[in-house]
Amino acid sequence: MARMHKSLYNVGALLKGLATTFGFMFVRRPTIEYPSVKKQHAPRFHGLHELRRYADAKERCIGCELCAVACPANAITVIGAENTPQDRRSPGERYAARYEIDELRCIFCGMCEEACPTDAIVLTPRFEMAGLRRGAFVYAKDRLLVPPTEGVGTAPDERPNGIPSDLGRVAEIKSTTDVQTGYDATNRGTILKKQRKGLAG
Numbered sequence: 001m002a003r004m005h006k007s008l009y010n011v012g013a014l015l016k017g018l019a020t021t022f023g024f025m026f027v028r029r030p031t032i033e034y035p036s037v038k039k040q041h042a043p044r045f046h047g048l049h050e051l052r053r054y055a056d057a058k059e060r061c062i063g064c065e066l067c068a069v070a071c072p073a074n075a076i077t078v079i080g081a082e083n084t085p086q087d088r089r090s091p092g093e094r095y096a097a098r099y100e101i102d103e104l105r106c107i108f109c110g111m112c113e114e115a116c117p118t119d120a121i122v123l124t125p126r127f128e129m130a131g132l133r134r135g136a137f138v139y140a141k142d143r144l145l146v147p148p149t150e151g152v153g154t155a156p157d158e159r160p161n162g163i164p165s166d167l168g169r170v171a172e173i174k175s176t177t178d179v180q181t182g183y184d185a186t187n188r189g190t191i192l193k194k195q196r197k198g199l200a201g
């Protein structure tokens with residue numbers, strides 16, 4: 001008798017479990033098919049950095065080091081160098097000969113973006129980063145600077161010793177504000193999307 005009672009109890013528990021499973025079949029899933037599906041970030045989401053150029057392909061960064069001074073995590077290293085008539089990288093006197101951000105130290109506060117007088121450094125909606133060594137997370141200029149063909153904004157007048165005059169204007173078009181296109185709003189996001197589709201050259 002006791003054995004039969006136990007069997008009935010087990011069948012009841014089994015049915016109860018199946019009812020729970022069955023019930024969840026009609027509930028909307030909270031999970032998404034990442035990485036092929038991604039959620040839209042908040043408009044002011046702070047992700048990985050990007051160093052931008054002007055539309056004429058000159059680098060926006062003038063090597064002033066204000067971002068490094070403003071960074072509370074001491075994650076930025078900038079070493080400036082003088083532009084020369086033969087090798088002019090930016091519209092200002094100087095450009096960043098070396099620019100590095102330790103993304104593991106970074107707390108994605110956006111202070112560097114706020115401090116930059118030329119809107120050179122921006123935080124994009126991208127957050128994906130992976131690596132096997134700590135050094136892989138120190139993003140150097142070759143990973144941060146967008147290609148010459150992907151410049152954003154209008155080049156300022158060429159002024160010896162001058163600083164670009166379009167301060168603040170590019171905030172309207174900076175990548176982190178484009179909620180409609182999300183990841184596509186950044187150059188690297190476009191590259192990653194093409195890579196997923198096998199279109200990248």
Ligand code: SF4
Pocket residue numbers: 067070071072073074075076101105106107108109110111112113
């Ligand atoms: S987002 Fe903040 S912590 Fe990260 S590099 Fe910029 S200033 Fe430093």
Ligand code: SF4
Pocket residue numbers: 060061062063064065066067068078096115116117118119120121
């Ligand atoms: S990113 Fe901006 S703040 Fe930082 S060194 Fe370049 S110009 Fe200066």
